[in-house]
Amino acid sequence: MENSMNFFLERYEQLGETLAPPIELRQSLRVNTLKITDAVLIQRLSALGVSLEKIPFTRHGYYCSSNFSLGAITEFLLGYFYLQEAAAQVPVELLDLNKEDIVLDMCAAPGGKTTQIAQVMQNKGAIIAIEKKRHRLISLKSSLERMGVSNTAAYLFDANDARFLGIEFDKVLLDAPCSGNFVTDRNWFNKKSFEGIQRMAEMQKSLIKSALSVLKKDGILVYSTCSLEPEENELNMEWMLKHFKVVIEKTNLKIGSEGLTKVFGRKLDPYIANCRRFWPNKTKTEGFFIARIRKLYD
Amino acid sequence: MIELIKKFTDKEVIDFTKMIKVGDEFYLVEAGLRKIRAQVKSFPFFIGAYLGKRDKPSIFLLQKLAEVAEKKVWVNEKGEWLFICGRDILGQSLTKKAEGIVKDDLVLVLNKHDECIGYGTFINDTKPNKAAVQSIFDIGDFLRRERKGK
Numbered sequence A: 001m002e003n004s005m006n007f008f009l010e011r012y013e014q015l016g017e018t019l020a021p022p023i024e025l026r027q028s029l030r031v032n033t034l035k036i037t038d039a040v041l042i043q044r045l046s047a048l049g050v051s052l053e054k055i056p057f058t059r060h061g062y063y064c065s066s067n068f069s070l071g072a073i074t075e076f077l078l079g080y081f082y083l084q085e086a087a088a089q090v091p092v093e094l095l096d097l098n099k100e101d102i103v104l105d106m107c108a109a110p111g112g113k114t115t116q117i118a119q120v121m122q123n124k125g126a127i128i129a130i131e132k133k134r135h136r137l138i139s140l141k142s143s144l145e146r147m148g149v150s151n152t153a154a155y156l157f158d159a160n161d162a163r164f165l166g167i168e169f170d171k172v173l174l175d176a177p178c179s180g181n182f183v184t185d186r187n188w189f190n191k192k193s194f195e196g197i198q199r200m201a202e203m204q205k206s207l208i209k210s211a212l213s214v215l216k217k218d219g220i221l222v223y224s225t226c227s228l229e230p231e232e233n234e235l236n237m238e239w240m241l242k243h244f245k246v247v248i249e250k251t252n253l254k255i256g257s258e259g260l261t262k263v264f265g266r267k268l269d270p271y272i273a274n275c276r277r278f279w280p281n282k283t284k285t286e287g288f289f290i291a292r293i294r295k296l297y298d
Numbered sequence B: 001m002i003e004l005i006k007k008f009t010d011k012e013v014i015d016f017t018k019m020i021k022v023g024d025e026f027y028l029v030e031a032g033l034r035k036i037r038a039q040v041k042s043f044p045f046f047i048g049a050y051l052g053k054r055d056k057p058s059i060f061l062l063q064k065l066a067e068v069a070e071k072k073v074w075v076n077e078k079g080e081w082l083f084i085c086g087r088d089i090l091g092q093s094l095t096k097k098a099e100g101i102v103k104d105d106l107v108l109v110l111n112k113h114d115e116c117i118g119y120g121t122f123i124n125d126t127k128p129n130k131a132a133v134q135s136i137f138d139i140g141d142f143l144r145r146e147r148k149g150k
Helices: A002-014 A038-047 A087-093 A112-120 A134-146 A159-165 A194-214 A234-243 A270-274 B002-008 B031-039 B059-068 B077-084 B141-149
Strands: A028-031 A051-054 A061-065 A081-083 A102-105 A126-131 A152-156 A169-175 A215-225 A246-249 A276-278 A288-295 B019-022 B025-028 B044-047 B049-053 B072-075 B094-097 B106-110 B116-122 B131-138
Touching (some): A038 A051, A087 A169, A087 A215, A087 A288, A102 A112, A112 A126, A112 A134, A112 A169, A126 A134, A126 A159, A126 B031, A134 A152, A134 B044, A134 B059, A159 A194, A194 A234, A234 A246, A234 A270, A246 A270, B002 B059, B002 B106, B031 B044, B049 B059, B059 B106, B072 B116, B077 B116, B077 B131, B106 B131
Parallel strands (some): A102 A126, A102 A169, A126 A152
Antiparallel strands (some): A028 A061, A028 A081, A152 B044, A215 A288, A276 A288, B019 B025, B025 B049, B072 B094
16 A cells, blocks of 8 residues: 555655645535525524534535534435535536526436536526436435435436437536545555556546537536546546647636646646646645536537 | 325325326426437436325425425424434324324324424324324435435
8 A cells, every 4th residue: 555655645746746645524515505595504503513614615515513414314304405525516616507508417426416506507407417327326316306406307328328318418517437536535545556547537538528529519518526646637638628629718716726737747738727626735625626618619 | 196195185286287107206397308308218217306106205295295284293303303213203202283183194294394304194192102193204214215225
């Protein structure tokens, strides 16, 4: 494990960041405004002894702490909140959603971001949520029901085959399967290898290709991972810019650093700086990467 | 699903013309999603507002029923906690009961915030340490269902 940990920490060092694991993560939730207001939920949870603190870079996110499990109380069961990591609440906010949009959520389970999209759209428009693993659909369905979502259709579907849905989407969210990061998994260094990361990056390229094939011209794709590895992030963006008519748009996010434009001595497209990279030591969140991509007209 | 609703009320709780059946589950689906359903040549695992299946109403349907149904009981916090863990409601946990409820009636169970947390069969509320409402379904079913599925 020591060797593997050193290998990854040295890579981060080369990318300009000195990380010292473990990094403690704070539990956080998102208020479901489809069912309750922030003020009323704060009042109810405070009465139960839950401490809440607003997450400054989200609309309805709060850090929370309690001496009991928040995932079993009535307020949770009634769908008044979703336990969602702070960084994971950001991608949906970059989709720039309208109530008329038709949205594709490509790797939807367990449904945190799908239910957040429905919340922003106030249950209007339509969301197609696809998930290729049957057992993960159970948690997706539970989330949709609990959170009171009514504008979504969920399918057992491989995101690589999105074109077979026969629909062009205004917005696509690709929160891609990724290698994860050491903040959320204490045993991460022990489980990961460079070869595994390269395989993951290839799979992500295939998903990006699929996402762009079903996105309308001028539509928005938000690509995110909870990986810190440039192969799954900036290098995939470089590949995408070379192969598709797209731009990476600047965001007005107040959190995260610019995407890397120099990776292990290799100079990348300057537009990649528009991405946001969450170094956990700086953001106090899990490791994260987000890009907002607009598909251009021919 | 219609039969289950009729057990609680004759009033129109939902627009039955928008109701569809997918497998053994019922959903309320608006026109936009109906169009998508027709377009996608695949079986949806979830579509629109979930109503429930057999004797298991969704949270959405429970709240709709609670708005119009008359046979309701209210529980205190301790009773609420035990009920969402799948337990019956003891007489001492009942704080209020609607008029006209008799033995074997189906009753909706509400907490102090007037939120419906399930339903059961009314037995007797005169004995504090005995079951007053026998649980049939509660919203904690979610957690138990998910755990079973994993």
